Amino acid sequence: MEDINMDVEEASPIPRNPNRVALKNSIQTNFGDDYVFQIVHKDDWTSMAVSLSTNTVKLYSPSTGQFIGECSKRHNSTINEIMFSGDILHSCSSDGTIRAWDTRSFQEISCISAGPSEEVFCFSFGGVGDSLLAAGCKSQILFWDWRNKKQVACLQESHMDDVTQIHFVPENQNKLVSASVDGLMCIFDTSGQINDDDHLESVINVGTSIGKVGFCGNRNHKLWCLTHIETLSVWDWPDSRLEANFEDARPMASNSWTPEPVDYFVDCHYSHEDDSLWVIGGTNNGTLGYFPVKYNGGREILGPEAVLHGGHTGIIRSVLPVSSTKSPASQGQGIFGWTGGEDGRLCCWLSDEACDTNRSWISSTLVVKTTKSLRRNRRKPY
Secondary structure, eight states: OOSOOEEEEEOOOOOOBTTEEEEEEEEEOSSSOOOEEEEEEOTTSSOEEEEETTSOEEEEOTTTOOEEEEEOSSOOSOEEEEEEETTEEEEEETTSEEEEEETTTTEEEEEEEOOTTOOEEEEEEESGGGOEEEEEETTEEEEEETTTTEEEEEEOSSOSSOEEEEEEETTEEEEEEEEETTSEEEEEEOSSSOOHHHHEEEEEEOSSOEEEEEEESGGGOEEEEEETTSOEEEEETTTTEEEEEETTHHHHHHHTOSSSOOOEEEEEEEETTTTEEEEEEEOTTSOEEEEEEEOSSSOEEOOOSEEEOSSOSSOEEEEEEOTTSOOTTTTTTOEEEEEEETTSEEEEEEOOTTSSSTTOBOOOSEEEEEOSOOOOOOOOOO
């Protein structure tokens, strides 16, 4: 944990409830009230990286919450996405760069620039031999050979607005999925000489600005899609077929629990082992719920299987599930996951593995808070 003065504040205990998750501890990531944007983990779960609205990335231990170090003083605008590759952490920013950091020394080791007037909103590694780096730069998709940092292609006719998501398909690394504020998801084949005319395979029209997409289903042939107006849809991307459309996703989730309405969706989580999809919704005061999504042979959002309450005081921006994976971070400690939000906090949540059923969790009566005064300089990100 970072070296800051902290005290322990008593909070009202939450009654035992089969849908509650215990708050283990809460870490103030800085001395201000800047946002936590994203939390990602290293492959071996020895560290997790947290991007902040101070244009800084800090690293913590996912098992103990101990502060490890930080990568800073390089990006001069909003960090839009971060990603681990072994010991290397990559970050892209509205300053038009994609930077690589050695997390053993916390030093920058490379930088790719999309141009002085560009903004890089997202990126992904893939292609033949995992040699391609693709990035969404405003309405364009740029490609580099990351080994020599040379730009090899630019797709500028497929999207008409900012590209918000870009992903190479797992286990099918020549296929690339992009999503945009223009409401389109595009599927590309990145083999050979990449261009708009020959390599755009299909276009899926979601109909509204797209915030996040991810893969689910057998062989990752399904795409879940969250929009900026809080709708959810699931697509079969090889056939460009709509599997299920939840235009009323927020009311459906709100109707399935009692505390208060769902104000926004943070993310979706898919379990390959169970072939199960959850949409993760939150409230403006910091409560979070995991809502099972049924999209095969029906269209239903069920009541939350987990409720995270009492750790955050504002909107939650990122969720890192831990206990759903066989990670060393959760072994013997019952860690359910980590969350970060606009209150600048990182919260660790515990599942109660001592209970008779795996659907039962307990609450904490302790919340950690900083004694430093908070400055009011929040900035609204993209």
